[in-house]
Amino acid sequence: MCCVPHPSKRNHTLVLLDTEGLGDVEKGDPKNDSWIFALAVLLSSTLVYNSLGTINHQALEQLHYVTELSQLIRTRASPTSDEAEDHTEFVHFFPDFVWAVRDFSLELKLQERHITEDEYLENALKLVPGENPRIQTSNMTRKCIRDFFPKRKCFVFHRPTNDNSLLAHIQDVSEDELESAFKSQSEQFCSYISTRGKVKTLGSGVTVTGKRLGCLVEMYVNAINSGAVPCLENAVTTLAERENTAAVEKAATHYMAQMAERVMFPTDTLQELLDVHTACEKGAIEVFMEHSFKDENQNFQKTLMETIEKKKEYFLQQNEEASSKYCQTKIKKLSESLMENISRGTFCVPQGHKLYQEARRKVEQDYKLVPRKGVKANEVLQCFLESLEATEKFILNADKALTDMEKTLEAKNTKREAMEDQHRIAQEVIIHVKENWEKEKETLLRQQEKLIEQKLREQEEVLKQKLKVIEGMLNKELKTIKEVIEELNRRITEFGNNENSDFFSWILNNNVIISDFFWKAKKLFN
Numbered sequence: 463m464c465c466v467p468h469p470s471k472r473n474h475t476l477v478l479l480d481t482e483g484l485g486d487v488e489k490g491d492p493k494n495d496s497w498i499f500a501l502a503v504l505l506s507s508t509l510v511y512n513s514l515g516t517i518n519h520q521a522l523e524q525l526h527y528v529t530e531l532s533q534l535i536r537t538r539a540s541p542t543s544d545e546a547e548d549h550t551e552f553v554h555f556f557p558d559f560v561w562a563v564r565d566f567s568l569e570l571k572l573q574e575r576h577i578t579e580d581e582y583l584e585n586a587l588k589l590v591p592g593e594n595p596r597i598q599t600s601n602m603t604r605k606c607i608r609d610f611f612p613k614r615k616c617f618v619f620h621r622p623t624n625d626n627s628l629l630a631h632i633q634d635v636s637e638d639e640l641e642s643a644f645k646s647q648s649e650q651f652c653s654y655i656s657t658r659g660k661v662k663t664l665g666s667g668v669t670v671t672g673k674r675l676g677c678l679v680e681m682y683v684n685a686i687n688s689g690a691v692p693c694l695e696n697a698v699t700t701l702a703e704r705e706n707t708a709a710v711e712k713a714a715t716h717y718m719a720q721m722a723e724r725v726m727f728p729t730d731t732l733q734e735l736l737d738v739h740t741a742c743e744k745g746a747i748e749v750f751m752e753h754s755f756k757d758e759n760q761n762f763q764k765t766l767m768e769t770i771e772k773k774k775e776y777f778l779q780q781n782e783e784a785s786s787k788y789c790q791t792k793i794k795k796l797s798e799s800l801m802e803n804i805s806r807g808t809f810c811v812p813q814g815h816k817l818y819q820e821a822r823r824k825v826e827q828d829y830k831l832v833p834r835k836g837v838k839a840n841e842v843l844q845c846f847l848e849s850l851e852a853t854e855k856f857i858l859n860a861d862k863a864l865t866d867m868e869k870t871l872e873a874k875n876t877k878r879e880a881m882e883d884q885h886r887i888a889q890e891v892i893i894h895v896k897e898n899w900e901k902e903k904e905t906l907l908r909q910q911e912k913l914i915e916q917k918l919r920e921q922e923e924v925l926k927q928k929l930k931v932i933e934g935m936l937n938k939e940l941k942t943i944k945e946v947i948e949e950l951n952r953r954i955t956e957f958g959n960n961e962n963s964d965f966f967s968w969i970l971n972n973n974v975i976i977s978d979f980f981w982k983a984k985k986l987f988n
Contacts, residue, residue, distance in 0.1 A: 465672075469656045475672060476656070479505060497686050499527035500534040503556055504682055504692060505675065507662035508655060509611070512562035517586040517616075519600055526599070528606040536693040552610050555664065555694045559611030562651065566618035583616035615658075617651045620644050664698050668755045674701055698756065706754045706762035713750035714769045717742050721777055728785035728836025735781050739774050746770060785836025792832050793846050797825045804853055812868040815861040818854065822847075 468474035481498050503509055513521045537551040561583055570577050572585060587604045590597050607614070621629075622644045628635050637645065662670040670678065681700055682692045720742040729735040750766050757763055800821045803809060809818040829835075829843060 469652075471656075474661070476659075477672075477675065496527050496530050496534060500531060500692070501679075501682055501686075503531060503610075504535065504694075504697075505662075505678060506557040507670075508560055508659045509557040510560045510562055510655075512564055514564050516566065516568055517561065517563060517583065519596075522586070522600050522603045523596075525603055525607070528610060529602050531606065531610060534691060536691050536695075538693070538695045553612060556610050557662075558613045558615065558660065559607065560615045560617065560654075563616070563618045565621050567620070570618070579616040579618050580614070582618070583614060587614075615654065617647065617654075619647045619651075664694070664701070668698065668701070674705065677701055677704055702754075702756040706757050709750045709753035710762055710766045710769060712753055713746040713766050714773065716749045717746035717770050718773060720745055721773070725777065725781070728781050728788055728834065728838070730834045730836065732778075732781075732837050735777065739777065743770055743774075781836065782838055785838035786842055789829075789832075789835050789839055789842035792835070793825070793829050793842060796828045796832075797846070800825055804857075809857045810860045810864070812861065812864045814864070815854070815858045818857050822850065822854075 463480070464478040466476050466478070468476045479502060481502050511525065513524065515521070531552065535552070537555065570579065570582055572581065577585070587608055589601045589604055592598075620641060620643045622632060622640050623629065623635065624641065625639075628639060662675070664670060668674075678697055678701065681697050685692045721738065724738050724742065725735060729738075746766065747763070750763060754762060803821060804818075809815070809821075811817075826843065826847075835842075
């Protein structure tokens with residue numbers, strides 16, 4: 463087998479399959495040539511059969527392999543009873559037929575009329591009348607060629623060189639040493655093969671690529687080696703299964719590659735991922751349609767859709783995991799301060815729950831501002847908040863307990879402060895009273911002093927008045943006493959001079975006056 467780029471068709475490969483001759487007695491098994499010929503028919507788009515000399519009865523007998531094709535090849539997996547006689551089924555699968563006659567030395571004439579190579583071939587394939595078994599065998603070959611290969615072509619080649627010494631190593635002979643007629647005939651043959659040769663297809667127009675050709679060779683050879691008959695329908699079915707399976711894998715790989723290239727996890731929304739999925743799914747279907755064939759019931763396409771659906775679920779899961787991981791990282795970073803304050807007991811104070819709520823709301827607000835959190839944003843936030851429920855409950859209870867204690871302490875402090883205020887006020891009142899008392903005392907003292915002074919002055923005046931009265935009285939009494947004394951002195955004098963007992967009677971008569979005088983004097987001075 464030789465593969466070369468096609469000389470005139472782009473993106474095509476020309477595959478030359480050489481059977482290395484038929485009729486080799488050294489092969490041992492007489493069926494080898496039949497199977498080789500059958501393989502050549504199955505694998506070729508143009509079958510070139512070459513013979514030496516002329517197309518005659520002997521040449522047709524050598525091509526008897528064609529009569530065995532209906533036994534060596536089946537078109538259907540479950541053939542009908544009359545399929546063996548219905549050669550039209552093979553036409554859809556069999557190649558074009560080219561008969562190349564080498565070392566042709568005859569003149570192309572038929573009944574003195576020049577004919578073409580094709581006319582020469584068609585004339586040779588005419589059925590020969592007669593009941594002779596050899597004729598019937600030859601006619602069978604002719605009939606099979608006509609039935610199996612409706613498109614036929616013939617080329618005749620003169621000897622490449624008339625120098626017999628060069629024929630032994632003809633492959634080493636240069637083109638300049640070849641006969642011009644041979645070169646011209648060779649050019650016509652190559653031109654026909656390159657321009658008129660068709661692409662190998664399988665019945666319903668399925669193009670055989672290099673990969674498919676390899677699969678066909680493998681399937682046909684395995685069937686022959688196992689003793690089975692190669693079946694064209696099975697080959698197409700197997701090829702379809704292989705190709706469609708490969709197409710599914712290729713399309714699924716394309717989907718995965720496109721999704722991996724176009725999706726940046728996590729997506730902002732689920733719809734964003736689904737939009738990319740839809741576009742990649744469409745591309746995967748296009749790839750599948752390009753590489754698949756004969757998916758008549760769309761079973762493989764359904765398989766592809768199921769595969770893509772599973773892979774979509776994988777991407778959805780990856781997106782969720784990426785979103786969850788990204789959100790957890792972000793909320794952990796944003797809540798570091800909150801968690802540190804919780805650990806330090808910052809919120810275990812009166813009104814601590816309010817402080818905690820403010821700190822928690824700050825984390826929530828900052829978290830909501832984080833871009834492209836993805837589909838797990840709310841779930842992660844809710845999980846975070848739920849994880850804080852026990853902590854918040856503890857803080858709330860602590861806050862309530864501490865607040866109640868603070869209120870109690872505040873009440874006590876208020877009472878104490880009230881008492882202190884009362885004491886302070888009392889002290890201030892006392893001080894104020896003292897100050898007022900001192901002032902009033904001073905005032906009273908001043909008033910008393912003034913009053914005393916006034917009383918003293920009044921008493922002094924009274925005394926003065928009394929004294930004046932007393933003085934008057936005393937003066938009056940003194941005057942009286944003086945008068946008494948003078949009277950006494952006079953009496954005494956008179957008494958001394960006249961011892962008259964009337965003196966003692968006078969004294970007794972004036973004793974009251976004298977006693978009263980001394981009593982009043984004593985009272986005044988006391």
